Amino acid sequence: MRAFYSDQFVLPLPPGHRFPMAKYRLLRERLGADVPDVELAAAEPASDGELALVHTPSYIQSVVQGTLSDAQQKEIGFPWTPAMVERSRRSAGATVMAARTALFGGQGVSANLAGGTHHAYADKGSGFCVFNDAAVATRLMQAEWGRVHKQPLKVAIIDLDVHQGNGTARIFERDAQVFTLSMHGARNFPFDKEASDLDIELPDGCDDAAYLEALEHALTELEARFDPGLVIYLAGADPHEGDRLGRLSLSFDGLEARDRRVFDWAWSKRIPLAFSMAGGYGRDMTDTVQVQINTYRVAYAYWRRWQNLTKDLNQEKETHP
Structure with missing residues (x-):
């Protein structure tokens, strides 16, 4: 199974910054030891043209050139550095590569060791998200699929980060070929939420049983309303009971059951799935x-x-050519 990483680009964050930059390197090291059959590869950067399938040219150039206003940079939550730009390009590129591998490479499943930057809008970043990797991958896979198959590709984005995918929801709000499902804490960031195609809001303290029941209802509704050819799954770790920002109470077993249900849902319909780690x-x-x-x-x-x-x-095919 192929998985793509970008943790070689480390943001020089000030002491006490709450973003856990080291987790990406730790994940890659643990994968090499614990799941050695995962084939790890460095992600290529998303180009300006690929990013422009989603983001406005003026925003892309402001990020690249470091001319965002102080307020815009503060909303992102990172200080501007060349490493921030390169890491953001590579994080988007990793989800592009994972989606391409799952969809066109005959693999069925592929991954980004980072990504899930769902708070980024077309014209701004927010909440530690600069470019929206799931949106960029969706648009690019639709373009590549259309060239080969001469028909549209429908994509379901299943966002199970504890925070609503507000940027993703806004980007695809008028796109009938993309279904956005977000299952998140009702009282968590972002406090001004957008309208996904399906929003499932969870109370503080939500436990395994309530979460899995809500997920079952969400997948049932998704299936009734949409027939995707690709799934992009944001497998956030922040619903875990030990998360500083999550406010939910899922156990390790509950989150593993969550993942198994999503992968099983896609597999039962033979839908290729690319996933990112999100929060x-x-x-x-x-x-x-x-x-x-x-x-x-x-x-x-x-x-x-x-x-x-x-x-x-x-x-x-060999038996019956």
Whole structure:
């Protein structure tokens, strides 16, 4: 299973900054030790042209040239540096590469070790999000699919970060070919929420049973309303009970059950799935990384199913050419 990383670009954050930059390197190291069959590769950067499928040219240039206003930079939450620009390009590029691998590469499942930057709008960043990786990957896969198949590609973005995917919702609010599902804390950031195609708001303290019941209803409604050819899944670790910013109470087992349900839903319909890690702000960073490792273990099992399916199809073609 292929997974793409960009943690070699480290933002020089001031002491006490609450963004857990080190988690990306820790995840890559843990994957190499715990799930060694995951093939890790450095992500290529998203180009200006690829970013412009979603973001306004003026915003892209302001980010690249470092001419965002102090207020715009403060809303993003990072100080401007060349590393911020390159990391943001590569994070978007990693989801592009994961989506392309899952959709066109015969893999069925692929991953970005970062990403999930769902607070970025077309014309601004917010909440530690500069470019919206899921939106860029969606637009680019639709373009590439259309060139090959001469028909539209419908994409479902299943966002299970604890914070609403407000930027993603706004970007696709009038796009019938993209379904945005966000399941998030009702009283959590962003406090002024957008309208996704399906929003599931959860109370503070939501536990495993209530969360999984809500997820089941959400997937049932998604299935009734939309028939995607690609799923992009934001597998946030921040619903975990040990998260500083999450306000929910899911256990490790509950989050693993969440992941298994999403992957099973996509697999049952043979829909390729690309996933990103999204948020995770554990009081103990190793808890966040453990949640993500568990996601990769689930993902790998479903990747194996895709490989067995491909093998069976190839054998059938050889038997009945």
